[in-house]
Amino acid sequence: MKIDFSALEEDVVNILENPEYDNHPAREVLGRLWEMNLNQWNRVERITRLSDSYQDMMMQREKSLSARFDKHLRQLEKITRISDHYQRILKQMNSELEQTALMDPLTELPNRRMMMKRLSHEFEPNSQHKVYCVAMVDVDHFKLINDQHGHQIGDDVLVALGQLMSNIVAEDVHIGRWGGEEFLVLLPGKDQGESQSLMEQMRIAIEQLALNFGDKQLTTSVSIGISQYRQGDTVDSLLTRADDALYVAKSLGRNQISLD
Numbered sequence: 001m002k003i004d005f006s007a008l009e010e011d012v013v014n015i016l017e018n019p020e021y022d023n024h025p026a027r028e029v030l031g032r033l034w035e036m037n038l039n040q041w042n043r044v045e046r047i048t049r050l051s052d053s054y055q056d057m058m059m060q061r062e063k064s065l066s067a068r069f070d071k072h073l074r075q076l077e078k079i080t081r082i083s084d085h086y087q088r089i090l091k092q093m094n095s096e097l098e099q100t101a102l103m104d105p106l107t108e109l110p111n112r113r114m115m116m117k118r119l120s121h122e123f124e125p126n127s128q129h130k131v132y133c134v135a136m137v138d139v140d141h142f143k144l145i146n147d148q149h150g151h152q153i154g155d156d157v158l159v160a161l162g163q164l165m166s167n168i169v170a171e172d173v174h175i176g177r178w179g180g181e182e183f184l185v186l187l188p189g190k191d192q193g194e195s196q197s198l199m200e201q202m203r204i205a206i207e208q209l210a211l212n213f214g215d216k217q218l219t220t221s222v223s224i225g226i227s228q229y230r231q232g233d234t235v236d237s238l239l240t241r242a243d244d245a246l247y248v249a250k251s252l253g254r255n256q257i258s259l260d
Ligand SMILES: Nc1nc2c(ncn2[C@@H]2O[C@H](COP(=O)(O)OP(=O)(O)OP(=O)(O)O)[C@@H](O)[C@H]2O)c(=O)[nH]1
Pocket: 106, 138, 139, 140, 141, 142, 143, 144, 146, 150, 151, 152, 153, 154, 155, 158, 179, 180, 181, 250, 254
Protein backbone atom coordinates (compact mmCIF):
# COMPACT_ATOMS: atom_id res chain seq x y z
CA MET A 1 0.00 0.00 0.00
CA LYS A 2 1.28 3.41 -0.92
CA ILE A 3 1.67 5.80 2.04
CA ASP A 4 0.66 9.42 1.55
CA PHE A 5 3.39 11.05 3.67
CA SER A 6 2.09 14.62 3.25
CA ALA A 7 -1.36 13.66 4.55
CA LEU A 8 0.22 11.74 7.43
CA GLU A 9 2.38 14.72 8.37
CA GLU A 10 -0.59 17.03 8.19
CA ASP A 11 -2.53 14.70 10.53
CA VAL A 12 0.35 14.57 13.06
CA VAL A 13 0.78 18.38 13.03
CA ASN A 14 -2.98 18.83 13.51
CA ILE A 15 -2.94 16.52 16.54
CA LEU A 16 0.10 18.17 18.11
CA GLU A 17 -1.32 21.68 17.63
CA ASN A 18 -4.75 20.77 18.93
CA PRO A 19 -5.00 21.85 22.66
CA GLU A 20 -7.65 19.21 23.03
CA TYR A 21 -4.87 16.58 23.12
CA ASP A 22 -2.52 18.52 25.35
CA ASN A 23 -3.00 16.16 28.25
CA HIS A 24 -3.33 13.02 26.22
CA PRO A 25 -0.69 10.45 27.33
CA ALA A 26 0.25 9.65 23.70
CA ARG A 27 0.79 13.29 22.77
CA GLU A 28 4.25 13.55 24.32
CA VAL A 29 5.38 10.31 22.63
CA LEU A 30 3.98 11.51 19.29
CA GLY A 31 5.72 14.88 19.84
CA ARG A 32 9.06 13.17 20.40
CA LEU A 33 8.56 10.94 17.39
CA TRP A 34 7.73 14.02 15.31
CA GLU A 35 10.91 15.74 16.58
CA MET A 36 12.97 12.66 15.71
CA ASN A 37 11.38 12.56 12.27
CA LEU A 38 12.26 16.24 11.69
CA ASN A 39 15.86 15.61 12.78
CA GLN A 40 16.09 12.64 10.42
CA TRP A 41 14.82 14.78 7.53
CA ASN A 42 17.35 17.51 8.40
CA ARG A 43 20.14 14.95 8.34
CA VAL A 44 18.96 13.51 5.04
CA GLU A 45 18.83 17.03 3.57
CA ARG A 46 22.32 17.84 4.85
CA ILE A 47 23.66 14.58 3.39
CA THR A 48 21.87 15.26 0.09
CA ARG A 49 23.31 18.81 -0.05
CA LEU A 50 26.77 17.45 0.74
CA SER A 51 26.45 14.77 -1.90
CA ASP A 52 25.19 17.34 -4.48
CA SER A 53 28.05 19.72 -3.82
CA TYR A 54 30.52 16.81 -3.94
CA GLN A 55 29.09 15.79 -7.30
CA ASP A 56 29.32 19.40 -8.54
CA MET A 57 32.90 19.58 -7.38
CA MET A 58 33.75 16.30 -9.13
CA MET A 59 32.09 17.47 -12.33
CA GLN A 60 33.99 20.77 -12.23
CA ARG A 61 37.19 18.88 -11.61
CA GLU A 62 36.48 16.53 -14.48
CA LYS A 63 35.66 19.48 -16.75
CA SER A 64 38.85 21.33 -15.89
CA LEU A 65 40.90 18.14 -16.23
CA SER A 66 39.41 17.43 -19.63
CA ALA A 67 39.96 21.08 -20.69
CA ARG A 68 43.60 20.82 -19.59
CA PHE A 69 43.97 17.50 -21.35
CA ASP A 70 42.48 19.00 -24.57
CA LYS A 71 44.83 21.96 -24.30
CA HIS A 72 47.85 19.71 -23.89
CA LEU A 73 46.68 17.56 -26.77
CA ARG A 74 46.37 20.64 -29.01
CA GLN A 75 49.85 21.79 -27.94
CA LEU A 76 51.24 18.34 -28.64
CA GLU A 77 49.62 18.30 -32.09
CA LYS A 78 51.06 21.74 -32.79
CA ILE A 79 54.54 20.66 -31.69
CA THR A 80 54.26 17.50 -33.81
CA ARG A 81 53.23 19.58 -36.84
CA ILE A 82 56.15 21.96 -36.30
CA SER A 83 58.56 19.09 -35.78
CA ASP A 84 57.31 17.30 -38.95
CA HIS A 85 57.71 20.52 -40.89
CA TYR A 86 61.26 21.04 -39.62
CA GLN A 87 62.14 17.44 -40.31
CA ARG A 88 60.94 17.84 -43.92
CA ILE A 89 62.98 21.05 -44.31
CA LEU A 90 66.00 19.39 -42.71
CA LYS A 91 65.70 16.38 -45.03
CA GLN A 92 65.45 18.65 -48.05
CA MET A 93 68.42 20.73 -46.88
CA ASN A 94 70.43 17.56 -46.29
CA SER A 95 69.74 16.22 -49.75
CA GLU A 96 70.54 19.63 -51.28
CA LEU A 97 73.74 19.74 -49.26
CA GLU A 98 74.62 16.23 -50.37
CA GLN A 99 73.97 17.23 -53.98
CA THR A 100 76.15 20.32 -53.59
CA ALA A 101 78.91 18.30 -51.95
CA LEU A 102 79.02 15.94 -54.93
CA MET A 103 78.65 18.48 -57.73
CA ASP A 104 81.08 20.90 -59.28
CA PRO A 105 79.43 24.33 -58.95
CA LEU A 106 80.99 25.76 -62.14
CA THR A 107 80.25 23.05 -64.71
CA GLU A 108 77.43 21.40 -62.73
CA LEU A 109 79.07 18.06 -63.48
CA PRO A 110 79.81 15.47 -60.79
CA ASN A 111 82.89 16.57 -58.86
CA ARG A 112 86.04 14.62 -58.02
CA ARG A 113 84.49 13.20 -54.84
CA MET A 114 81.48 11.89 -56.72
CA MET A 115 83.64 10.41 -59.48
CA MET A 116 85.82 8.65 -56.88
CA LYS A 117 82.66 7.25 -55.30
CA ARG A 118 81.46 5.91 -58.65
CA LEU A 119 84.83 4.48 -59.58
CA SER A 120 85.30 2.84 -56.17
CA HIS A 121 81.88 1.27 -56.60
CA GLU A 122 83.20 -0.49 -59.72
CA PHE A 123 85.93 -2.07 -57.60
CA GLU A 124 83.47 -3.72 -55.25
CA PRO A 125 83.22 -7.52 -55.59
CA ASN A 126 79.64 -7.41 -56.90
CA SER A 127 80.44 -5.01 -59.77
CA GLN A 128 78.85 -6.20 -63.03
CA HIS A 129 81.42 -4.86 -65.49
CA LYS A 130 84.06 -7.24 -66.78
CA VAL A 131 85.85 -4.48 -68.69
CA TYR A 132 86.31 -0.94 -67.58
CA CYS A 133 88.21 2.08 -68.85
CA VAL A 134 88.88 5.55 -67.54
CA ALA A 135 89.94 8.58 -69.57
CA MET A 136 91.68 11.65 -68.21
CA VAL A 137 90.94 14.72 -70.36
CA ASP A 138 93.04 17.86 -70.01
CA VAL A 139 92.48 21.16 -71.85
CA ASP A 140 95.58 22.15 -73.80
CA HIS A 141 97.33 25.40 -72.91
CA PHE A 142 94.44 26.44 -70.76
CA LYS A 143 96.61 28.90 -68.88
CA LEU A 144 96.97 30.82 -72.16
CA ILE A 145 93.17 31.14 -72.46
CA ASN A 146 93.04 32.64 -68.98
CA ASP A 147 96.02 34.89 -69.67
CA GLN A 148 94.78 36.12 -73.05
CA HIS A 149 91.03 36.35 -72.46
CA GLY A 150 90.59 36.55 -68.72
CA HIS A 151 89.49 34.14 -66.00
CA GLN A 152 85.76 34.57 -66.72
CA ILE A 153 86.15 33.39 -70.31
CA GLY A 154 88.35 30.57 -68.99
CA ASP A 155 85.40 29.55 -66.79
CA ASP A 156 82.98 29.76 -69.73
CA VAL A 157 85.26 27.52 -71.80
CA LEU A 158 85.25 24.88 -69.06
CA VAL A 159 81.44 25.00 -68.87
CA ALA A 160 81.11 24.75 -72.68
CA LEU A 161 83.52 21.79 -72.87
CA GLY A 162 81.71 20.00 -70.05
CA GLN A 163 78.39 20.42 -71.86
CA LEU A 164 79.77 19.31 -75.21
CA MET A 165 81.31 16.16 -73.73
CA SER A 166 78.14 15.30 -71.82
CA ASN A 167 76.09 15.66 -75.01
CA ILE A 168 78.31 13.22 -76.88
CA VAL A 169 78.24 10.33 -74.42
CA ALA A 170 75.43 7.91 -73.60
CA GLU A 171 73.96 7.59 -70.12
CA ASP A 172 76.24 4.76 -69.02
CA VAL A 173 79.37 6.88 -69.52
CA HIS A 174 80.04 9.34 -66.69
CA ILE A 175 81.84 12.63 -67.05
CA GLY A 176 83.02 14.64 -64.07
CA ARG A 177 85.27 17.56 -63.34
CA TRP A 178 88.46 16.16 -61.88
CA GLY A 179 89.87 19.58 -60.96
CA GLY A 180 91.28 22.69 -62.66
CA GLU A 181 91.10 22.14 -66.41
CA GLU A 182 90.90 18.35 -66.12
CA PHE A 183 87.88 16.10 -66.68
CA LEU A 184 87.56 12.41 -65.89
CA VAL A 185 85.48 10.05 -68.01
CA LEU A 186 84.37 6.66 -66.63
CA LEU A 187 83.64 4.11 -69.34
CA PRO A 188 82.01 1.05 -67.74
CA GLY A 189 81.68 -2.00 -69.98
CA LYS A 190 83.95 -0.54 -72.67
CA ASP A 191 87.30 -1.98 -73.66
CA GLN A 192 90.22 0.14 -74.74
CA GLY A 193 89.24 0.07 -78.45
CA GLU A 194 85.65 1.18 -77.79
CA SER A 195 86.81 3.81 -75.32
CA GLN A 196 89.38 5.13 -77.75
CA SER A 197 86.84 5.57 -80.56
CA LEU A 198 84.37 7.37 -78.27
CA MET A 199 87.08 9.63 -76.86
CA GLU A 200 88.39 10.33 -80.37
CA GLN A 201 84.90 11.49 -81.31
CA MET A 202 85.03 13.79 -78.31
CA ARG A 203 88.49 15.10 -79.12
CA ILE A 204 87.45 15.97 -82.71
CA ALA A 205 84.21 17.66 -81.55
CA ILE A 206 86.22 19.82 -79.11
CA GLU A 207 88.82 20.66 -81.75
CA GLN A 208 86.04 21.78 -84.11
CA LEU A 209 84.12 23.75 -81.53
CA ALA A 210 84.18 27.50 -82.18
CA LEU A 211 83.58 29.32 -78.90
CA ASN A 212 82.12 32.80 -79.30
CA PHE A 213 82.41 35.35 -76.51
CA GLY A 214 81.14 38.72 -77.74
CA ASP A 215 83.41 39.71 -80.60
CA LYS A 216 85.97 37.11 -79.59
CA GLN A 217 86.06 33.65 -81.09
CA LEU A 218 88.41 30.99 -79.83
CA THR A 219 89.11 27.33 -80.34
CA THR A 220 90.79 24.85 -78.10
CA SER A 221 91.83 21.21 -77.91
CA VAL A 222 92.27 18.47 -75.36
CA SER A 223 94.80 15.75 -74.65
CA ILE A 224 93.47 12.42 -73.41
CA GLY A 225 95.00 9.49 -71.54
CA ILE A 226 93.07 6.19 -71.41
CA SER A 227 93.73 3.21 -69.17
CA GLN A 228 91.90 -0.11 -69.07
CA TYR A 229 91.34 -2.10 -65.90
CA ARG A 230 93.81 -4.93 -65.42
CA GLN A 231 93.68 -7.81 -62.97
CA GLY A 232 94.95 -6.59 -59.60
CA ASP A 233 94.37 -2.89 -60.36
CA THR A 234 93.24 -0.52 -57.61
CA VAL A 235 91.41 2.76 -58.12
CA ASP A 236 94.75 4.52 -57.67
CA SER A 237 96.74 2.36 -60.08
CA LEU A 238 94.07 2.66 -62.80
CA LEU A 239 93.98 6.46 -62.44
CA THR A 240 97.77 6.73 -62.31
CA ARG A 241 98.07 4.84 -65.61
CA ALA A 242 95.47 7.18 -67.19
CA ASP A 243 97.51 10.14 -65.89
CA ASP A 244 100.71 8.67 -67.28
CA ALA A 245 99.03 8.16 -70.66
CA LEU A 246 97.83 11.78 -70.57
CA TYR A 247 101.38 12.92 -69.89
CA VAL A 248 102.53 10.99 -72.97
CA ALA A 249 99.76 12.58 -75.11
CA LYS A 250 100.89 16.03 -73.90
CA SER A 251 104.52 15.34 -74.56
CA LEU A 252 103.78 14.01 -78.06
CA GLY A 253 102.33 17.40 -79.04
CA ARG A 254 98.84 17.55 -77.35
CA ASN A 255 95.41 17.31 -79.06
CA GLN A 256 95.70 13.53 -79.17
CA ILE A 257 94.94 10.31 -77.29
CA SER A 258 97.41 8.01 -75.63
CA LEU A 259 96.65 4.53 -74.24
CA ASP A 260 98.16 2.69 -71.33
N1 LIG B 1 89.31 30.12 -65.45
C1 LIG B 1 89.67 29.11 -64.69
N2 LIG B 1 90.97 28.72 -64.67
C2 LIG B 1 91.33 27.66 -63.93
C3 LIG B 1 90.41 26.98 -63.12
N3 LIG B 1 91.06 25.98 -62.48
C4 LIG B 1 92.34 26.05 -62.84
N4 LIG B 1 92.51 27.06 -63.74
C5 LIG B 1 93.72 27.49 -64.41
O1 LIG B 1 94.11 26.49 -65.33
C6 LIG B 1 95.50 26.71 -65.62
C7 LIG B 1 96.20 25.39 -65.79
O2 LIG B 1 97.47 25.65 -66.21
P1 LIG B 1 98.53 24.52 -66.52
O3 LIG B 1 98.50 23.49 -65.44
O4 LIG B 1 99.84 25.19 -66.78
O5 LIG B 1 98.03 23.81 -67.79
P2 LIG B 1 97.88 24.29 -69.29
O6 LIG B 1 98.11 25.75 -69.44
O7 LIG B 1 96.58 23.79 -69.78
O8 LIG B 1 99.03 23.53 -69.99
P3 LIG B 1 99.04 22.03 -70.51
O9 LIG B 1 98.10 21.27 -69.64
O10 LIG B 1 100.44 21.59 -70.34
O11 LIG B 1 98.60 22.08 -71.90
C8 LIG B 1 96.06 27.56 -64.49
O12 LIG B 1 96.36 28.84 -64.98
C9 LIG B 1 94.91 27.63 -63.47
O13 LIG B 1 94.85 28.89 -62.84
C10 LIG B 1 89.04 27.43 -63.14
O14 LIG B 1 88.17 26.91 -62.48
N5 LIG B 1 88.75 28.49 -63.93
